[in-house]
Amino acid sequence: MVAVINGVVTVLGMLTFAGIVWWAWSAHRAEANRQSAMLPFALPEEYQDDKKNGDPHE
Numbered sequence: 001m002v003a004v005i006n007g008v009v010t011v012l013g014m015l016t017f018a019g020i021v022w023w024a025w026s027a028h029r030a031e032a033n034r035q036s037a038m039l040p041f042a043l044p045e046e047y048q049d050d051k052k053n054g055d056p057h058e
Contacts, residue, residue: 023029
């Protein structure tokens with residue numbers, strides 16, 4: 001009986017993982033994925049203002 005429960009839980013875990021991967025790579029997530037990929041390169045406005053004005057603390 002424990003082996004059957006173990007098998008069912010394993011299959012449910014695999015299906016959950018496959019569902020998350022399918023959702024993450026689906027076409028309607030493409031724009032959100034592109035925006036998320038650019039987040040590390042986004043600078044806050046105050047940092048950009050400091051660069052324009054020559055921040056003396058650099």
